Amino acid sequence: MTATQPEALTFDCETGNYHTFCPISCVAWLYQKIEDSFFLVIGTKTCGYFLQNAMGVMIFAEPRYAMAELEEGDISAQLNDYNELKRLCDQIKRDRNPSVIVWIGTCTTEIIKMDLEGLAPKLEAEIGIPIVVARANGLDYAFTQGEDTVLAAMAVRCPEKAPEAEKEDRNAMQKLLNFGRKQEEIKAEAAEYADHPPLVLFGSLPDPVVTNLTLELKKQGIKVAGWLPAKRYTELPVLEEGYYVSGLNPFLSRTATTLMRRRKCKLIGAPFPIGPDGTRAWIEKICSVFGIEPQGLAEREAQIWENLADYVELIRGKSVFFMGDNLLEISLARFLIRCGMTCPEIGIPYMDKRYQNAELVLLEKTCQEMGVALPRIIEKPDNYNQLQRIHDLRPDLVITGMAHANPLEARGISTKWSVEFTFAQIHGFTNARDILELVTRPLRRNAALQDLGWDQLVQETAKV
């Protein structure tokens, strides 16, 4: 690595020839998150084959998702889209009785211009189940952006004013928070909430993380009025004009835009609560918007870092290369640089500089404070070129998709499979250790196997 330190972050754009998951994969975690939903992916065998293989054993657990597999008659419009969809949705209603059916539009529905947004309201009125349309296709989006398209469509469905539902929602949250605790503890902890406008958080996270982050804000006297998405479609949060919203994940720019433009909410642009540094910055930003003086955050962060010391020790001074496939890359790189790593390159499918602005500023600041070179940020990377750079740089760790992980390992380059960061719990103070657990795993494995002398397992080296 060169020692030059550019003044500001550099952004490049390559050919977009990279490996990532198709955005319809969001079905895998969203159907589990939204318990009363049913996801219908309207596409071809190709889509089905991807989902079937990507979801592994989940597929056998009677998932609440299915393919509406298009046949030649659908493509050539010999069959009527509306009648076909009605037949399938009737069957879904009969077999599963969901509270919402989410139609996932795919590349094929785009190309044949199937008017899903137009068909949905008619069919919805006819069968009496809300139908939400999300165009999560590979023509426009990568991997986690699928969730963004679904949540943006759901944001429009959030009730405008429903005081009763809101009350219940909060009770449900309260119950969740108090689960398993004694009455006295709850009383002792019941701090007064500060007087602030309603705050709704958006981004699909596992329930334990939701609880955890809600509690984190509660410590600062901030009340979370609701989450998009909630555990059930019927519990979508109220969104009135003037509500504040804050995103939990870096890939939710369409949702943020929809909340601002269509629901007239105010977006709190903050770094994302990934890593203790990110979590602290996130809470501080929300506090500052509400004019609240944050309490005990510095101590909390310091204590978390103390708990991470053994893992940080393992990665300090090592380099990490992000090939880029899930849009978590900026936040993860920022956290890892704070842990003492260097990062020559951050590949990322799509970079929304406005939505991620606060995160980018924190990344820059982190690099300066840690005295490391600013990474190159490569939007729409080219995997072939990246492999050449990886073979030149020989980073200590490459965070990449499964298509490249085994071949890189065989060439003596340690890898971590990037998709795991999407499915692991990585948000908040508490889960910082989980991120490092993932990041250090290849390094710990290498330590266990060192001196065996067989880290190069292909005969020709460095040929891509």
Added chain:
Amino acid sequence: MKLAYWMYAGPAHIGTLRIASSFKNVHAIMHAPIGDDYFNVMRSMLERERDYTPVTTSVVDRNVLARGSQEKVVDNILRKDQEETPDLIVLTPTCTSSILQEDLENFVERAQIDAKGDVLLADVNHYRVNELQAADRTLDQIVQFYLEKARKHGTLPEGKTEQPSVNILGMSTLGFHNNHDGTELKKLMGELGIEVNQLIPDGASVHNLKNLPRAWFNLVPYREIGLMSAHYLEREFNMPYVDITPMGIVGTAQCIRKIQQVLNQQGAAVDYGEFIDHQTRFVSQAAWFSRSIDCQNLTGKKAVVFGDNTHAAAMTRILAREMGIRVVLAGTYCKYDADWFREQVGEYCDEILISDDNGAIGDAIARLEPAAIFGTQMERHMGKRLDIPCGVIAAPIHIQNFPVGYRPFVGYEGANQIVDLVYNSFTLGMEDHLLEIFGGHDTKEVIHKGISAESGLNWSKEAKIELNKVPGFVRGKVKRNTEKFARERGMDEITLEVMYAAKESVGA
């Protein structure tokens, strides 16, 4: 439109990619949107492949939708031609390019002008064929391309090899135990004194394809992939082929006898009778197994078989003919080749099911209640739900079906492997059944305070006996739930009454 939760055979392009990436130094370029390169993940994970999968995408995005691919596909072909100097680049259409109806043929022609390697467009239609049919077609296409090229250049080698020789057609990447089968077949051919001229496509070079006609005959071990090429070679070069799957003792013998016939017709004068007899009776364990008491105990037991044509047909015959097991249902998802399947298994099973709907198969299994299932990973999971053991015999498969150890399904060693698979499936089922009848392993009273006593709660003798009647796999849960129930109510002894009360309250 069809409501589908699961599919047995993948989309067409997967078949093309399986063939292309099986060859050495052949690169496939998919004309597809971002995310359709999932094949690379499967190959890298399932096959635990050390090398980069030679498949890239010429990305179809919004711009392509608006203006067409224009120079993009040609540029991508030429770029790959330069970067990796492959012998052949196969442009692979997907469902997306099927609808876009771009003139991919034209792109290939244009790219061919400047490319050093060869460029081909895979002749597969997403909406007409599945993975297996596409693989068969692509292999045929590549074979034809190189033989015609050699003919045109006058480089086709003359005549046959001196010794009897064979081409083995259809071994490919991501095929069920294909690499082990390849090794076993080579070994078998060696023992028969037959030279393996070429094994394609796995690990083969396209430059050698012109030598295919030098072999005395072709062997097509799998029904799904390779037959089209064999037909072509028969048509053009008058090469006979053997398409009997050498799976099971009888199947292997039939295959070898057919090979003998084919060689003798060409004047080889071989007699494999003694070899077959010796292998069957003294080397392989499968024939002996079918006479042994173990196998006697399986007589008349009910089994359901489901898979691709090759494996489901072979397993049905092995179970019925070689082990005396009653196959109550044999099925295949190769609907396009259903007649062949019916003809193959007709006399060996009670019922035939031709379907690619996993729901229909699940229902049939539930209705028939077999003692064991032999199917794909999907049937394995159905078996789990219904408490019926399952041996996996065909794709779709998971990573555990790509064993590192030697596990062929064909030839004499394959027959041994199948014996283990069948026997283990049935005994597991029996063992489970016996445990249920006699109330589990732990029927003796616990006389010392071990791990089981650490809860601090006393279990009365009756309650303990009752607990041991609970099937093993839920016993721990029942124990925990009962103890929790007792603790919450401040009870220190668990009697039968407490157990039942706990069961009623928590459904333990």
